[in-house]
Amino acid sequence: MFHRRRATMAAFLLPAIAVYSVFMLYPLVRGLYLSFTDSLGGPVAHFVGLQQYRAMADDPAVSAALWHTVLYAVVVVVVQNGLGLLFASMLFRRPRVRQALNVVLLTPTLISPVMAAFIWSYLLAPGGGLNGLLDAVGLGSLRHVWLGDPHTALYAVAAVNVWMFTGYSCAIFLASYMSMPTELLEAAALDGARGWRRFRSIEWPLLAPALTVNVTLSLIGSLKVFEFPLVLTNGGPAGATDTLTLLVYRNIFGGGKFALGIALSVLLLVTVVVLSSATNSLLRLRERRI
Template sequence: MFILPALVAFCFVRIVPMLKAFYFSFTDWDGYSDDVKFIGFKNFVRLFQDPTVGNSVVVTLIFVISSVLVINAFAVLFAVLLKAAGPLTGMYRSVFFLPIVVSPVAVAFIWRSMYSYDGLLNYLLHALQITTQHIGWLTDTKLALLSVIIVNIWRNTGFHMVIILAALMTIPKELYEASDIDGCNAWQKFKSVTLPLLTPGLTVSVILATIGSLKQYDLVAVLTGGGPVNSTQVLSIKIIQDAFRYNESGYASAISFVLLFGILTVTILQHWILKKKEVEY
């Protein structure tokens, strides 16, 4: 009875819209009219033949793989360094965690200003005489996706660092003392003690980073809107554009469920693979 109000609200704002979207994925609904025609699997057949969907899948995979690898690598590095910071650990943890507290839209606007033609990055590069030309961070098709990935990494690393740091705190000191007696150096202790026992925390961090990157929308929408020339058009941008710009909500619903299936598949595989690597002490 206590959870019933929250459960009803959850069903109303999550489950019911999801079921309706699943139904619309088999229709040609434009998102506005009452004229809804059932067309079966035509939307799903179409999306597998649509080159723009293929481009979005490739861009999304590059975005996800780059973000997940770098975010977790930095998270482990900073967590290990912060654990050795002693009394200042709490302060540094708050500083690193701060970007995730800020709205992603606000973060995107700040970075868009920094990336602009006369922005901070171009000013610094010019002042340091690294380059004499202004770089189009968000307008160059070769740099736009990298620029968005950098913002995503900057915003999310602190959150995942806290997850890794919490896992680090659970490793018994006795194991490090035993490794000192055995004459292990810092790298050997990290490879043989820290990293294997970090696997449960890394499992959570990798899965959350993957899910967050696969459905990333805010940063990309504000920074580039999917451009230039669709070079940053991740699947979430493609779905929103098809639904609201081209009035193809049925088709967009079909793409969204393919994305949902992809997220579930990747998450289950990651959990299964990483769980096998977890060790006990």
Template sequence: MSRRITVPGDRWRREDGPAGGARKPPWALAFVGVVLLIGMHFAAPLSGGVYAFTDWDGFNSANFVGWDNFREIMDSRVQRDALLHTFVLAACYLVLVNVVGLVLALALNRTLKSRNVLRTLFFAPAVLSPLAVSYVWQYMFTYDGAINRMLGGIGLDPLRHEWLGDPSTAIWCVLVVMVWQHSGQAMIIFLAGLQGVADELEEAAVIDGARTWMRLRRVTLPLLAPAFTIVSTLMLISGLRVFDQVYALTGGGPVYSTETLATQVYQQTFVEGRFGFGASIAMVMTVLISILGIANMMYQRRRERRL
């Protein structure tokens, strides 16, 4: 009987035997990994979902309270404001990161001699610790910090302000730090998408008389649709669960003006010891992230097919 030679791409085929056909991969080898995945990524959220319907304080036995925790979220002004702040930060962050990241990518996609250095500089904040970055910015936002000193140095003393101490400006300071740190990440994704835009298409558009804006709108942006899908999904999820920047810059203040759902989870669970109530806020945040993230991805995918 002749023996068939097995090629690398055919390693799951039977080498001999009358039946032939495909051999199933040994799923038993993945058993440990699957168990760990379920234990780390699904067991904890599911158990938290159970505690969301209790009044557990972390020490004593948990008593079932039904939907009372969720009613309190809707009745509490602090929780409603935290939900509103979460939406505002996520929406503004999503738009600004896409715009700034795209502008940087378009500017650094050209044959600048220093483009590699500039790309590294703009991307560097994305790999730094959000807490470390936020503490640096906290010093810059203080009344005697770098921003107010710069304003005073150029003759704009009336604009000096206690940026983090004013409820009307504190949340926008958080937004500035978020956009500053993650625009480089969006830039890298857009740069990867721009590498797939063939030079021939740009040249054909130039020959047809299309100006810069028209080439950007009709050629470049439609071909960047997959990159927009990735960036918008990642940044939307990141914006909805923002915690580090708020915690380091303002701690949720002043006067709860920068509280988000994530900071309220920490506050209610580990500061006030209301583990059940904190779990209910976490469940609300998880549901919102899941719904909005999936809806955004579906919309972006349909948009890709239309372009």
């Protein structure tokens, strides 16, 4: 009976393992091998050792793109989750408008990232909607070339990312709020714990699992961002919004440096795995301590 159960389990698992191996493991191993070659994307590839990785280390554009990627991820993770937590807290306390406003917050996620980027490229243009709004409310002095200034372009692109996915973070935090024990919240209210004191002492510790999920998902998504910087700025101005994904795209599909692009994708993979794993481990440790 035991062997029959194992055989049945194996029969169900084998198709999934086969698909995973063909579409995930093999491309990963093949890509890692090609990063040590001089491949141009064709069948011919000669092993050159660490040549591509040395080229990456000597290229200031790569270190700049890595810095932009990490900075972008930090801004998105902090702002997106901060706003998501704020909105979730407000909606939890206002059940009458909770459903309607939650739908409104999730609406941007229904738009494709490319379409959202095109819409915001017009809104952030020098004569676009944002500057027009500033003029309309008497704040014309704050008009700016948001996507054309190297000092603001990366933050403007990050703002679009935040606008689109804050609803996701809010929904996860709100689900955690809804699962909080009612008796505990009522007891805290009877003891006089309200406002910031209640949030810090009761709600914040109970939100730890939701925080772990939100931070991990937003970190991975922002490190792999591609559509927003491609459509909004294409890495400009002066490389101020170049990310690792854009460098991978240019080298593989337009730069004639296929192997270097593959090596950059390996760097991106390592960056995502290391940062997300370290962040998730620290947040899980915090959960256990709480």
